[in-house]
Amino acid sequence: xxxxxxxxxxxxxxxxxxxxxxxxxxxxxxxxxxxxxxxxxxxxxxxxxxxxxxxxxxxxxxxxxxxxxxxxxxxxxxxxxxxxxxxxxxxxxxxxxxxxxxxxxxxxxxxxxxxxxxxxxxxxxxxxxxxxxxxxxxxxxxxxxxxxxxxxxxxxxxxxxxxxxxxxxxxxxxxxxxxxxxxxxxxxxxxxxxxxxxxxxxxxxxxxxxxxxxxxxxxxxxxxxxxxxxxxxxxxxxxx
Amino acid sequence: xxxxxxxxxxxxxxxxxxxxxxxxxxxxxxxxxxxxxxxxxxxxxxxxxxxxxxxxxxxxxxxxxxxxxxxxxxxxxxxxxxxxxxxxxxxxxxxxxxxxxxxxxxxxxxxxxxxxxxxxxxxxxxxxxxxxxxxxxxxxxxxxxxxxxxxxxxxxxxxxxxxxxxxxxxxxxxxxxxxxxxxxxxxxxxxxxxxxxxxxxxxxxxxxxxxxxxxxxxxxxxxxxxxxxxxxxxxxxxxxxxxxxxxxxxxxxxxxxxxxxxxxxxxxxxxxxxxxxxxxxxxxxxxxxxxxxxxx
Numbered sequence: 001x002x003x004x005x006x007x008x009x010x011x012x013x014x015x016x017x018x019x020x021x022x023x024x025x026x027x028x029x030x031x032x033x034x035x036x037x038x039x040x041x042x043x044x045x046x047x048x049x050x051x052x053x054x055x056x057x058x059x060x061x062x063x064x065x066x067x068x069x070x071x072x073x074x075x076x077x078x079x080x081x082x083x084x085x086x087x088x089x090x091x092x093x094x095x096x097x098x099x100x101x102x103x104x105x106x107x108x109x110x111x112x113x114x115x116x117x118x119x120x121x122x123x124x125x126x127x128x129x130x131x132x133x134x135x136x137x138x139x140x141x142x143x144x145x146x147x148x149x150x151x152x153x154x155x156x157x158x159x160x161x162x163x164x165x166x167x168x169x170x171x172x173x174x175x176x177x178x179x180x181x182x183x184x185x186x187x188x189x190x191x192x193x194x195x196x197x198x199x200x201x202x203x204x205x206x207x208x209x210x211x212x213x214x215x216x217x218x219x220x221x222x223x224x225x226x227x228x229x230x231x232x233x234x235x236x237x238x239x240x
Numbered sequence: 241x242x243x244x245x246x247x248x249x250x251x252x253x254x255x256x257x258x259x260x261x262x263x264x265x266x267x268x269x270x271x272x273x274x275x276x277x278x279x280x281x282x283x284x285x286x287x288x289x290x291x292x293x294x295x296x297x298x299x300x301x302x303x304x305x306x307x308x309x310x311x312x313x314x315x316x317x318x319x320x321x322x323x324x325x326x327x328x329x330x331x332x333x334x335x336x337x338x339x340x341x342x343x344x345x346x347x348x349x350x351x352x353x354x355x356x357x358x359x360x361x362x363x364x365x366x367x368x369x370x371x372x373x374x375x376x377x378x379x380x381x382x383x384x385x386x387x388x389x390x391x392x393x394x395x396x397x398x399x400x401x402x403x404x405x406x407x408x409x410x411x412x413x414x415x416x417x418x419x420x421x422x423x424x425x426x427x428x429x430x431x432x433x434x435x436x437x438x439x440x441x442x443x444x445x446x447x448x449x450x451x452x453x454x455x456x457x458x459x460x461x462x463x464x465x466x467x468x469x470x471x472x473x474x475x476x477x478x479x480x481x482x483x484x485x486x487x488x489x490x491x492x493x494x495x496x497x498x499x500x501x502x503x504x505x506x507x508x509x510x511x512x513x514x515x516x517x518x519x520x521x522x523x524x525x526x527x528x529x530x531x532x533x534x535x536x
Contacts, residue, residue: 069449071536091533092453099451111446113257117250123450125252135250151250170450 019047020080021178021209022068027077029063036075037063038233045211047177050204052220053213055230061213064230065182068211069103070094082177099127102171102208106183108163110155116142116166117151123174138173145169145199161192168196172203179203181212185219197223255447256460260440262468266432270425270469271476274516277421278480278509284414285505291407293500298396298403299374304365304384305392306336314339317389318363324387325367330375333368365391418512422519429465429523437461437531444532458528462521469520473513481506 022045029038038060045051053061066072067079070086079086081097089097102123110119117135120142124134142148145165155163164184171179181200185193197219204210214220220227229236304325308317318336326334342361369375377395384391437444447457488501 073536095448095451095453098449101449103449109442109446111255111443114253114255118253121252122446125255126447126450126452126456131250131252174451 019083020044021047021049021082022211023078023080024064024067025078025080027067027079028075029060029067029072030075031072036233038067038074041077041233041235043228043235045209047209048204048207050201050210050223050225051212052223052225052227053211053230054215054217054220054227055236056215058232059230060233061215061230062182063233065103065180065211065213068178068180069101070098099123099174100177102174102176102179104164104167104171104179104181104184106186108155108167108187110163110166110170112155114154115151116147116153116155116158119155119166120147120169120173122170127174134173138169141169141173142166161188161195164188164192164196165199168199168203172208176208178209178211181210183214183216184212185214185216193219194222201225255443256440256464260436260464263432266428267468267472269428270472270516270520271479273421273425273428274469274473274476274512275480275483276476277418277425277512277516278477279483280414280417280421281508281512282480282484282501282505284411284418285508286501287410287414288407289500289502289505291403291410295400295403295407296371298400300369300371302367302369302375302377302380302393302395304334304367304380305394306363306365307390308363309388309390314361314363317391318365320387321363321384321389321391322365324383324389325365325375325380328375328379328383330370330373330379331367332370335366337364337366339363422515425469425516426519426523429469429520430527433461433465433524433527434531436464437528444535448536454529454532457532458525461528462525465524466517466521470513470517473516477509477512480512481509484509 022043024041024043027038027041028036030036041060041064053064055061063072067074067086068081070089074086082100084097111122114122117138121131121134121138124137125131139148139151142151145168147162147165147169150158150162155166158166164187168181168184171181179200184200185196188196193216200210200212201223304321306314306318306321308314312320315336322334322336325331339361342364345364346361367375367380377393377397380393380395381391384393444457484501484506485503488503
């Protein structure tokens with residue numbers, strides 16, 4: 001059986017395209033009729049870039065990610081994803097955008113009734129691909145994240161680190177253009193946090209645009225990657 | 241062990257947990273509703289058959305009340321009436337009742353002992369009609385008038401039209417019950433689907449994030465509830481057929497108290513699980529789509 005390689009050859013340093021994957025222009029957001037949780041947010045992330053979104057709890061990191069993965073709508077301003085204005089995006093067009101985004105959460109959000117293999121295979125299955133077309137990819141990816149021997153296990157039987165690696169596998173199986181992660185190292189120990197960081201860097205090396213929300217300043221510093229800092233719902237600083 | 245872990249042996253597991261939409265109390269409710277829907281269908285057919293049977297019985301005969309005129313004796317007048325109508329097309333037999341039988345018919349009202357012998361009791365002629373093409377009351381009246389017989393024809397048409405109406409009403413009530421039961425089933429499915437969807441927010445979110453459309457997610461719940469409805473509906477419909485068969489075996493139709501059930505009537509339960517599944521699918525999909533539209 002021929003399989004497409006999961007890990008494509010890395011790009012040469014500095015080869016990130018100038019094409020913008022995410023663009024926020026004066027974006028504000030509120031939950032229901034509550035106060036603004038994001039005010040006047042503006043930034044743009046080019047294709048193939050790697051950024052952290054930092055700031056204390058409640059600073060608005062998760063809210064920005066929710067806007068990106070279409071779980072919330074902006075109250076004001078303009079958001080572009082892959083060059084498409086989200087304000088004009090019809091509901092039926094959302095799945096196409098979501099298929100280009102992989103999302104990883106601090107609390108994993110795996111489906112406990114599905115095996116490791118089924119969890120990882122969720123995205124291609126939803127995209128309508130035949131099992132025979134993607135099961136090799138899933139097996140290779142699970143082996144790559146270190147879960148090759150646990151493909152028939154179920155999430156409750158996995159450790160925190162294994163769950164997070166499975167969540168990452170699920171998020172990247174369809175080779176999304178953009179990978180976003182909300183405190184992905186929040187529920188794992190430091191060693192596993194570094195291992196996960198290497199995984200994200202590796203994914204970025206093969207061309208995936210990565211945006212990680214984290215309040216772990218030590219991890220951000222170790223990565224050497226740029227960060228967008230938030231404070232009380234506003235952009236505080238941008239370290240490039 | 242290696243073989244057990246082989247991805248080649250992997251087959252996708254159902255996205256919805258196997259137990260969802262299969263709560264025993266819920267399945268019992270679906271089965272019970274399909275049982276009643278099946279019984280309503282059988283009762284509608286049996287009611288219509290009973291009305292048709294009674295109409296046929298009444299429409300297959302007529303009674304002529306004959307009054308003697310001039311120098312005729314009542315027996316002569318009755319004989320003349322019987323002869324006049326027996327020649328009509330659509331009449332298979334006309335028979336004048338003897339005086340004793342006419343008296344016997346009056347006995348319940350005025351008592352046999354009280355009848356004076358010279359009382360001019362009207363004579364009766366019983367007429368058996370061809371069931372397929374019976375002579376009409378008008379035709380009999382015309383023949384009697386032509387024969388110079390003073391008589392009143394009762395062709396039971398007043399009763400047969402009432403019975404026809406009763407048959408139509410029985411069928412309409414059964415159909416309304418059937419539809420009402422399916423509507424209740426739809427409401428129950430909508431309620432259960434709403435609960436199921438609310439309990440599976442994690443799954444819905446994961447599917448959305450992986451790029452599933454609202455329609456695809458609703459389709460999961462739609463298929464699950466339709467399948468549950470078919471399974472429980474088949475059990476309910478089978479029980480309804482068994483109950484109808486038991487009624488038939490116990491002698492239904494032998495009196496007025498129970499409707500006549502034919503073996504082929506038992507097939508009327510078959511649409512219940514099919515329509516139940518259809519209603520379940522539509523109700524589950526509509527509910528899921530409405531709930532998903534409320535979300536992001």
